[in-house]
């Protein structure tokens with residue numbers, strides 16, 4: 001379980017550009033949770049991921065992983081148990097390396113050992129895994145990843161992350177840069193892997209329908225705070241107009257974000 005206790009993040013403290021991006025935020029992420037996260041531009045969603053993933057450290061407050069204080073643990077150590085996918089499909093894989101060499105890197109990570117050889121048994125394993133993507137990539141092991149489409153590349157990133165057996169995956173609008181068809185394919189794969197491997201997941205989206213459709217828990221952020229945290233039955237019964245109304249009641253104002261409202 002990952003837990004944030006009263007975490008605050010202030011950028012440029014003590015300067016005219018001081019910005020409280022996360023404000024006294026507490027959350028316990030339970031094993032098996034699939035949390036969708038929505039909120040207007042600048043609400044603090046990516047900053048929350050940066051704190052959980054160890055990219056930045058809190059100004060105040062603490063972060064725990066299974067009761068261990070990891071507040072100051074650097075990103076490279078946290079990446080052993082936390083996976084992250086970004087909006088940009090180019091970020092998760094090395095474009096100038098072949099599919100099989102990209103997959104070797106994640107094999108090292110998952111096996112936590114340096115004794116991994118690229119032999120025919122391993123190639124067969126890679127092919128078997130790639131078949132699950134249903135994109136024909138199992139026949140392209142020697143192709144450079146830079147030749148793949150954005151959707152294929154994001155699907156490969158997802159597969160590689162899953163194979164490295166993370167305890168928590170952070171999906172930072174990972175379908176937003178794809179065309180609708182590929183976005184749907186990658187979302188299908190995401191839910192398939194989340195269910196198959198019982199992955200604890202946090203997913204940022206600007207699409208309210210997506211936030212309601214997926215996961216067992218929904219968080220709405222605003223001005224660095226979690227203003228709504230619903231799960232189970234309560235989440236299942238929520239609708240987009242219901243979400244907008246909940247925001248209005250909590251903040252006494254309308255949502256001021258076209259992307260959220262039009263999605």
Ligand SMILES: Nc1ncnc2c1ncn2[C@@H]1O[C@H](COP(=O)(O)OP(=O)(O)OP(=O)(O)O)[C@@H](O)[C@H]1O
Pocket residue numbers: 011012019020021039040041042043044045046047048
């Ligand atoms: N490295 C940084 N230095 C200074 N300010 C930052 C930094 N990172 C984020 N911020 C500020 O923190 C606030 C929260 O930003 P964040 O990127 O977390 O929002 P977000 O909810 O992910 O927004 P979006 O939906 O637009 O991506 C914003 O005001 C942003 O300008």
